[in-house]
Amino acid sequence: MSRIRLRCGELIAFDGQRHRLLRNVDLVLRDDRVEAIGGHVRGPFDREIDASRQLVAPGFVNLHVHSGSTVPTRLVTERRYPALFNASYLAFSPRRGARPIGSWERADAGGLATAIELLKAGCTTVVDLGQGIDPAAMVAIYGQLGLRAYLAPGFRSGAHVFVAGRLVIDWLPDEGRAALQQAVAFLERYAGSYGGRIQGMLFPYQGDTCSDQLLRETKTAARALGVRIQMHAAQSLFELHEMVRRTGRTTIQHFAALGFLGPEVILAHCPFITGHPATGLPGDEDLRLLAAHGVTVCHNPTTLLRRGHLLCSFDRYRAAGVNLALGTDHFPRDMFQEMRLASIMGKVAEGDPGAADSLAVYHAATIGGADALGRPDLGRVFPGAKADLIVVDLNRLGALPRRDPVQDLVLCGQPSDIQLVIIDGRVVCERGQVPGIDEEQVAAALQTNAEEIYASVPEWHATGATVEEMAPRFLEPMSEYHYTPPAGSQPH
Ligand SMILES: [Zn+2]
Structure with a gap:
């Protein structure tokens, strides 16, 4: 004792x-x-x-982390992708047949760095949706560092790939089902380990890449395992347009009709629902469905804002009865920043300085996340x-x-x-x-792995671009210093 x-x-x-x-x-x-x-x-x-x-x-309950994908996300941030409705996360999809970028990510580099960053930032419970990094290696990292972590190896029945420079979805339903079975086996093996600190959930990747059948099977598996489900949904206009074209409904309406929504479901991001001005779809139907089914929305303000998007709005979701939680997504993994930005974004979206107040966003960062996990013993x-x-x-x-x-x-x-x-x-x-961590060593491993990933870019990029072509540096390097006075300037 x-x-x-x-x-x-x-x-x-x-x-x-x-x-x-x-x-x-x-x-x-x-x-x-x-x-x-x-x-x-x-x-x-x-x-x-x-x-x-x-x-x-x-401690903070950080409901949305990817221990992988820090490097690819950094490469596509602050770039315009009009053909993707600026859904930058799609820009590091591989060309058809190429090895995806995430397969270069190493757990002992980016994965370990992520866990340390989370711990130092006061995240005592995290949901890690991996992406590239070996989840079993992350179990050991979280377990040994002492974090409480829900791990979720992803699966999907369709993959975004570039063909002749255009993004399409390749449907591979058997691979999706096999990956779901692997995820189930992973949870059966690791959930409850390290004194119960390691838990898991199911993670069908995205609204537009999971077949109806895969979502039905996910729901059944989650019920059998007694675990939650987290999914990126209504996260981009690319996804919304794809879903409306394919099903005649928004992502949320389609999920509701499928019987997929429920209190065990956490939808990440979720800005592009009816009533968001960019959708061109008025009304509160999607919000009503989210609230009626007890769904949690995991809001990741930094990610949305960096893409130029708003959640419309924090208070509108809350007033509708939707449970809101917060996550840090890719980088930096700082819940103070997420609370601050959730509050500021909520005020901007409503044009109201009293909107998304400090207590409301703090609640989302603690109790909201814990409730999403069905854990009344956390976040308070x-x-x-x-x-x-x-x-x-x-x-x-x-x-x-x-x-x-x-x-x-x-x-x-x-x-x-x-x-x-x-x-x-x-x-x-x-x-x-x-304790027991040499941060300099971890930082060096992270940089080395990043250099390997930069070098890998032509191997998977849509048009075979190099990293310098894909993501030119903002400061143009100079091999030798020289000064050219601006035209018309006077000497001092
Ligand atoms: Zn994510």
Whole structure:
């Protein structure tokens, strides 16, 4: 048995209904759970933590991470792809017959770097949708670092490929079914490992690449395994147009008609539903369906904003009764940034400074994510909850003055403010240091792997372009310095 006492200057605790603020209070952990809050709890304690000048809060539940795809996503960010409705994620689809870019990703490089980044940023529960990286290797990484992780090897019955420079979907239903079976076998083998910290879910990739049959089988398998399903859906105009053309309905309406939607379903991104101005489809029908089926929408603000898109809007989804969670997607994996951008995007979308307020986005980053996972013991702090916590120090210029901890976290917090991360009652990161990790070594491995991926670009790119052609650098390199005065300029 292990017991830890934290002396908390401020504590965000859960009163059974919502987050509340407590000041100058003790928090006692016993093994993997919260034992008591406040009062006089008798020792002995194995460790006493003085957080009397700090804020103690539940760790973040990051519902959407890809341990792979950091490099490819970086290459397509800030580029225009009009033929893809600017759905940049499609731009690193391979040409037909080529090996996909993700197969160059290495778990001991990008995968390990991702896990460390998540831990240092206070994500105590993460859903890792992989993409390229070996999920079994990620089980070992998350397991050993002490994270709580839901892993989800993806599957689909159609693959986006380029043929003569044009994107098409190649249908490979047998491969999709085999990959679903592999995912089921993976969950049967690994879910529950590392003391229950490793769990899983099913991940049919995308709205437009999964056949109706595959989605029906996914639903059945999820029920049999007792796991959730996460899927990218209504994520791009390319997908929406494809679905309307193929089925005569939006992605959401098609899923509802198929019987696919339900409380076990998490739809990632999901901006392009009826009522979003870019769809040209008015009305609240899609929102009504999402809410009626108890679906969670995992909002990843950075990804949407980088593509020039808005969720319309955070408050509109919430008012309709849709559970909202947050994820960091590709990079950076920083839930402070996601909360901040979710709040700002929500205000812009509504033209209302009171929209998507700090508490609403903080709720999504904690309770919303935990509820999506069906985990009332996560994302909140109360006696009996999992001891998954962060200790945050906001006593610095840039975060001061202090008044309202939730607003302070959302407006000004950053990962380097996190002093301590506790998962299952174990300190897994202290002052930005993850025990047993040589960060320089991990950084070097990540860069080496990235160089391998850059070199691979002509092998899979739609038209065989090099990395320099695909993603020219913004600063043109100069081999030798020379200065040419701008025309008409006067000497000083
Ligand atoms: Zn994603």
